Amino acid sequence: MDYGLTVLGRRGVSFINRLGGLSIMLLRFLGSLREIPRSFGLIMEQFYLIGVKSLPLIVVISIFIGAVAAWQAAYQFKFIGAPLRLLGHAVGKAVVIELAPVLSALVFSGRVGAGIAAELGTMRVTEQIDALDALGINPVRYLVLPRVLACLLMVPMLVLFSNFVAIMGGLIVSVLGVNVSPETFLLGFKDSFKVGDFINGLIKAGVFGLLIGLVGCYEGFRAEGGAQGVGMATTSSVVISSVLVLVFNFIFAMLLFRI
Amino acid sequence: MSYIQFDNVHKSFNGQSVLSGVDIRIDKGETVVVIGQSGCGKSVLIKHLMRLIEPDRGAVRFDDQDIALLHSRELIRMRRRIGLLFQSAALFDSLTVAENVGLGLRESRQYDREQIREIVMSKLELVGLVSAADKHPSELSGGMRKRVGLARAIATDPEVLLYDEPTTGLDPITADMINELIVQLNMRLHVTSIAVTHDMVSAYKVASRIIMLYDGRVEFDGSPEQVRSASNPIVQQFITGQAQGPIQVR
Numbered sequence: 001m002d003y004g005l006t007v008l009g010r011r012g013v014s015f016i017n018r019l020g021g022l023s024i025m026l027l028r029f030l031g032s033l034r035e036i037p038r039s040f041g042l043i044m045e046q047f048y049l050i051g052v053k054s055l056p057l058i059v060v061i062s063i064f065i066g067a068v069a070a071w072q073a074a075y076q077f078k079f080i081g082a083p084l085r086l087l088g089h090a091v092g093k094a095v096v097i098e099l100a101p102v103l104s105a106l107v108f109s110g111r112v113g114a115g116i117a118a119e120l121g122t123m124r125v126t127e128q129i130d131a132l133d134a135l136g137i138n139p140v141r142y143l144v145l146p147r148v149l150a151c152l153l154m155v156p157m158l159v160l161f162s163n164f165v166a167i168m169g170g171l172i173v174s175v176l177g178v179n180v181s182p183e184t185f186l187l188g189f190k191d192s193f194k195v196g197d198f199i200n201g202l203i204k205a206g207v208f209g210l211l212i213g214l215v216g217c218y219e220g221f222r223a224e225g226g227a228q229g230v231g232m233a234t235t236s237s238v239v240i241s242s243v244l245v246l247v248f249n250f251i252f253a254m255l256l257f258r259i
Numbered sequence: 260m261s262y263i264q265f266d267n268v269h270k271s272f273n274g275q276s277v278l279s280g281v282d283i284r285i286d287k288g289e290t291v292v293v294i295g296q297s298g299c300g301k302s303v304l305i306k307h308l309m310r311l312i313e314p315d316r317g318a319v320r321f322d323d324q325d326i327a328l329l330h331s332r333e334l335i336r337m338r339r340r341i342g343l344l345f346q347s348a349a350l351f352d353s354l355t356v357a358e359n360v361g362l363g364l365r366e367s368r369q370y371d372r373e374q375i376r377e378i379v380m381s382k383l384e385l386v387g388l389v390s391a392a393d394k395h396p397s398e399l400s401g402g403m404r405k406r407v408g409l410a411r412a413i414a415t416d417p418e419v420l421l422y423d424e425p426t427t428g429l430d431p432i433t434a435d436m437i438n439e440l441i442v443q444l445n446m447r448l449h450v451t452s453i454a455v456t457h458d459m460v461s462a463y464k465v466a467s468r469i470i471m472l473y474d475g476r477v478e479f480d481g482s483p484e485q486v487r488s489a490s491n492p493i494v495q496q497f498i499t500g501q502a503q504g505p506i507q508v509r
Contacts, residue, residue: 131349
């Protein structure tokens with residue numbers, strides 16, 4: 001009993017500690033925004049590394065997101081007797097509101113969030129972050145600002161691509177596998193399309209990007225020890241950012257789609 | 260008031276005391292070598308001077324200022340007056356040697372590209388590594404990495420140079436080359452230097468004064484000659500490298 005309480009207490013303290021650390025990292029990131037012009041080159045580099053280089057992966061997963069959404073919708077329609085002309089409608093809604101932002105963010109946290117935590121964690125344990133401090137260079141401006149800003153702005157851009165590619169994936173499966181004409185599918189999609197849903201999806205994506213970038217940087221900065229510490233930081237980054245993406249997705253659902 | 264002062268500095272990590280009341284005064288132009296066993300807090304001590312680590316108790320003063328009271332801009336300004344050679348050299352592995360050496364200059368925004376290149380080359384010449392300017396740290400040997408770290412530390416012409424185990428892990432010849440470099444730099448640049456090491460050959464070669472840390476405090480403070488002739492059994496055991504004696508091997 002005592003042992004259980006001790007473990008629970010330690011976990012609680014660790015959780016509050018992390019929450020406080022993340023909040024401080026967010027404030028320091030916000031404080032560094034005024035240094036954007038000075039860090040322009042570093043920011044552009046991260047836009048490329050974080051955004052452009054993630055594009056092929058996002059395209060591949062998005063094709064399958066759309067494809068499976070179309071297949072599953074058609075399968076459910078068969079049971080409830082819904083007309084297949086609604087396939088474009090169902091796929092469009094599912095992709096734009098939930099699937100593209102959430103699944104892209106989860107894959108992004110695995111690719112980019114883990115990469116940031118591993119890179120900064122390695123820099124921490126090899127004293128490279130201390131070396132920046134020693135050279136009179138603010139590590140938050142030099143390392144955190146470009147990465148978090150790139151995540152914040154690039155995830156919505158990637159979700160934009162993901163929306164398009166996933167709809168195309170759904171269209172291909174609908175035409176080739178379910179025998180729905182392209183016109184029918186696209187008409188259904190057009191009927192379902194609301195600019196508000198689309199923008200909400202992009203706002204969600206921006207928040208997910210911010211969370212993934214912040215968690216990656218925070219976990220990397222607090223890494224200690226050696227390879228094991230970097231590994232733990234990387235794992236924590238993926239786990240925490242994935243959980244946060246799903247929690248915030250639920251909060252967004254409650255706020256944006258009132259029942 | 261001395262140029263650099265550690266006043267009753269205490270520091271613990273995870274409940275384990277590393278420094279327990281360190282008092283050191285260093286005047287301008289001195290070359291002080293801090294010796295002691297591995298893990299006795301030597302590196303922790305010099306990192307306090309850059310405020311990379313903050314004391315639990317006590318104060319660190321540099322040029323009449325308590326560094327704990329410096330705001331971020333003042334702290335950055337102070338750090339640019341001090342150069343630090345890290346034990347592992349801590350080179351940025353994504354940058355070339357020249358970019359590593361020039362990073363502090365570039366980020367200070369006081370020099371244009373040409374001036375930076377000129378300064379970088381002059382510092383690389385001082386450490387004999389002009390030919391490695393466009394290489395990445397992964398292509399360098401341990402000794403070369405230390406020399407690049409040294410070039411980076413002196414790039415901004417600091418008033419104080421801190422060396423964290425400058426010869427650890429190097430072969431005797433390369434270690435002697437680093438020691439020579441330290442002596443030459445001190446003579447040419449007229450800086451105040453603090454080196455921490457457990458390499459007595461290095462300590463005797465570069466020091467004008469040697470301080471021994473033991474059990475979290477200053478155990479001995481004197482000239483190299485005084486260290487050699489010290490009757491203190493702790494100092495004697497350390498400088499002669501004996502396993503038997505009052506020092507407990509951790």
